[in-house]
């Protein structure tokens with residue numbers, strides 16, 4: 001339909017790489033996944049927009065799942081780069097209402113839970129590793145749980161009992177923790193602090209000190225501790241991908257995960273993260289997209305990056321032993 005074509009245009013504008021990945025998906029769930037992504041992007045845009053007054057933001061987050069059924073609802077007061085999905089939300093929600101009921105129920109339930117979770121963290125960022133897991137569950141783990149429900153309810157992954165809620169949650173946490181680690185400088189510059197205070201306060205009095213050269217040792221120690229925490233999800237990621245049977249679902253799911261392990265490897269013990277953005281090069285990303293076609297190749301990709309991390313672990317790093325343990329545990333699964 002022309003409405004769906006417009007939605008794919010929105011997807012292309014909000015995330016070129018994700019647009020390319022979703023193109024590979026089986027037609028049975030391609031539209032549902034495109035709309036799921038756009039609806040989540042709209043919700044994330046509300047959460048991220050610091051110009052929206054607090055009480056209005058809370059109302060929007062709690063009502064969001066109902067806007068899916070509000071014929072003409074749009075939000076024109078956002079100044080975010082991704083405001084296009086809010087200003088044209090009525091086009092997205094119209095296509096959403098044409099989706100099969102089983103997909104609509106999955107997407108609206110995830111939006112309701114995610115909106116509630118975002119409200120819970122609207123006044124304070126995660127203070128501990130436990131709260132970090134809780135926050136990442138709301139903004140990313142639920143996405144994994146939703147994706148798994150879409151895969152299984154579509155029949156592409158017939159009642160795959162191995163795709164449990166817990167390991168679906170882990171896929172989201174692995175991606176989100178990698179983003180939080182990678183985006184240290186961008187977030188701190190926008191006064192957003194996702195690195196838990198319980199962790200960074202072991203190394204410095206103020207998280208902004210990590211960008212000062214005299215604190216680069218402490219910065220690296222904190223960074224390596226957070227990367228070690230993220231690596232604990234790798235075994236769930238590999239177990240999840242090992243249980244996928246549909247080839248297009250496999251690639252769609254594996255590509256962001258291999259991007260994440262490559263990003264974590266580049267971030268490990270890398271002081272450049274505190275004064276610039278550490279991103280994997282375009283060429284490497286394209287290679288990874290083409291390589292992540294089956295579980296054997298994905299295990300090899302993970303082994304390659306885990307080995308690169310292992311060789312960079314230094315004995316004087318306080319997390320060295322824990323990092324080595326997580327790397328070895330992950331390599332055993334691969």
Ligand SMILES: CC(C)(C)CN1C(=O)[C@@H](CC(=O)N[C@@H](CC(=O)O)C(=O)O)O[C@H](c2cccc3ccccc23)c2cc(Cl)ccc21
Nearest residue numbers: 015017018037139140143144147171172175176252253256
């Ligand atoms: C918060 C997040 C990590 C879940 C965001 N998220 C993802 O990161 C995208 C990838 C993406 O958007 N990457 C960015 C690059 C970047 O942010 O640097 C891009 O612009 O391409 O992937 C995830 C995603 C894709 C496929 C399967 C998944 C299973 C469990 C959890 C998430 C899954 C995603 C699937 C959906 Cl439906 C919605 C959002 C996401």
